[in-house]
Amino acid sequence: MGTLEIRKGEQVALVGPNAAGKSRLAATLAGRSGAKYITFRDSYGSYGDRNFFMQQRWNLFTLEGDPPTAGEQLRKEAASAGPEASARLDALIALFGLEPVLDKPLVTLSSGELRKFQLIRALLGGPEMLVIDNPYIGLDPYARKALTRLFADLAGTTTLVLVLSRVAEIPSFITHVIPVEDGEAGDKVPLETYLDAVLPPAVIRMRGVTIRYGERVILDSLDWTVREGEHWALTGANGSGKSTLLSLICADNPQAYACDIELFGRPRGTGETIWDIKRGIGFVSPELHRAFQVDAPALDIVTSGLFDTEGLYRHPTAEQYECARRWMGEFGIVELAERPFLRLSSGQQRLCLVARAFVKDPPLYVLDEPLHGLDEPQRRHVKALLDRFCGAPGKTLLMVTHYPEEYPACIDHSLTL
Numbered sequence: 001m002g003t004l005e006i007r008k009g010e011q012v013a014l015v016g017p018n019a020a021g022k023s024r025l026a027a028t029l030a031g032r033s034g035a036k037y038i039t040f041r042d043s044y045g046s047y048g049d050r051n052f053f054m055q056q057r058w059n060l061f062t063l064e065g066d067p068p069t070a071g072e073q074l075r076k077e078a079a080s081a082g083p084e085a086s087a088r089l090d091a092l093i094a095l096f097g098l099e100p101v102l103d104k105p106l107v108t109l110s111s112g113e114l115r116k117f118q119l120i121r122a123l124l125g126g127p128e129m130l131v132i133d134n135p136y137i138g139l140d141p142y143a144r145k146a147l148t149r150l151f152a153d154l155a156g157t158t159t160l161v162l163v164l165s166r167v168a169e170i171p172s173f174i175t176h177v178i179p180v181e182d183g184e185a186g187d188k189v190p191l192e193t194y195l196d197a198v199l200p201p202a203v204i205r206m207r208g209v210t211i212r213y214g215e216r217v218i219l220d221s222l223d224w225t226v227r228e229g230e231h232w233a234l235t236g237a238n239g240s241g242k243s244t245l246l247s248l249i250c251a252d253n254p255q256a257y258a259c260d261i262e263l264f265g266r267p268r269g270t271g272e273t274i275w276d277i278k279r280g281i282g283f284v285s286p287e288l289h290r291a292f293q294v295d296a297p298a299l300d301i302v303t304s305g306l307f308d309t310e311g312l313y314r315h316p317t318a319e320q321y322e323c324a325r326r327w328m329g330e331f332g333i334v335e336l337a338e339r340p341f342l343r344l345s346s347g348q349q350r351l352c353l354v355a356r357a358f359v360k361d362p363p364l365y366v367l368d369e370p371l372h373g374l375d376e377p378q379r380r381h382v383k384a385l386l387d388r389f390c391g392a393p394g395k396t397l398l399m400v401t402h403y404p405e406e407y408p409a410c411i412d413h414s415l416t417l
Helices: 022-033 047-059 070-081 083-096 110-124 141-152 189-197 242-247 255-259 274-278 286-289 298-306 318-330 346-358 377-392
Strands: 012-015 036-039 129-133 158-162 176-181 204-213 217-228 231-235 260-263 281-284 366-368 396-400 415-416
Touching: 012 022, 022 036, 022 129, 022 158, 022 255, 022 415, 036 110, 070 083, 070 110, 083 110, 083 141, 110 129, 110 141, 129 346, 141 158, 158 281, 176 189, 217 242, 217 396, 231 242, 242 396, 255 366, 281 286, 286 346, 298 318, 298 346, 318 346, 346 366, 346 377, 366 377
Parallel strands: 012 158, 012 176, 036 129, 129 158, 231 396, 231 415, 281 366, 366 396
Antiparallel strands: 204 217, 204 260
16 A cells, blocks of 8 residues: 555546456555545536436426525535635536536536536535546536646646546646556556556657747646557647647757657757658658659659658659659659649649658658648548558658648547647
């Protein structure tokens, strides 16, 4: 049980499969530390409230008298807990955004609203530690994200211990993980150490990355890890830093050497060349398209992707040319092979550049607005190809577009700047 000791400032996840003994260990930890313990095992709140919620939700219109509102119940419990709890209540209501439902009968609250209600109740006494069992069970994706933001805010003042069954549920503010198997707690380890042990290797890892130009901060203390086989949507308004972020990944930004960045498991600035990095990346962007002023046959443009150059400065082999033709065929542009690139339409040029990004079959695709300028049939075709090629084992995708409908179905992660 020694590994269950939690230090001040740590935010911990107890993680393990069903029936591993996580809840028992969490209850033991709460009892030993004097922490407040909440368990969520159904969509109506904690087990202690199950009968209350189930009975009254289904008999709302047959109750004698009016059921209590959320606000009435909270004020009642705060008053019984003392003046400090009453003073704390308004701040907690504001933090959790519960103002719109204070006048609603408690039994009519949604699962997410009830979860917030339960957390406010637990925090009225100002506990230094909060142990929360199954915090995300029964919540839709929007409610889970909202709850995670609330937890992140609480982590500034309260030590949180979350009991989770899935690695994917571990929020980024967690600092340490205690794995649980067969009723036994393993050694407490830093979050990054644990994830590296149980998840695929990191293709991109950024720690506290800050990029500024003069007084303007483009990226501010960004922590981000992209693992092999993940497919990311990168979103954000114009000027939010998306292009800067991609330039750090693609070895096009000299500030990368002053940042804590790892690419393909190797820290930047440890002897790798720009070409070593580019070899593993298939890249296309509007900026690349605008800069690509090479009046060579389209086949040469696609083939140049094998060498990461903006033109052919060596003579490709017959096999390399044949590879480029095959990829042009996949993207439906093989008939353009001998036509000069600069005489093609903008959409045809974009398809050539997308094919160029795929021609070397890299482990990482960085695609910035790949469908820009394409007509609807071409968009559907390329989206299907992205799902097919990027869905292969070990293929990692970062994609930027301002149109959510352009994302392929394989997208499973997102980062908004």
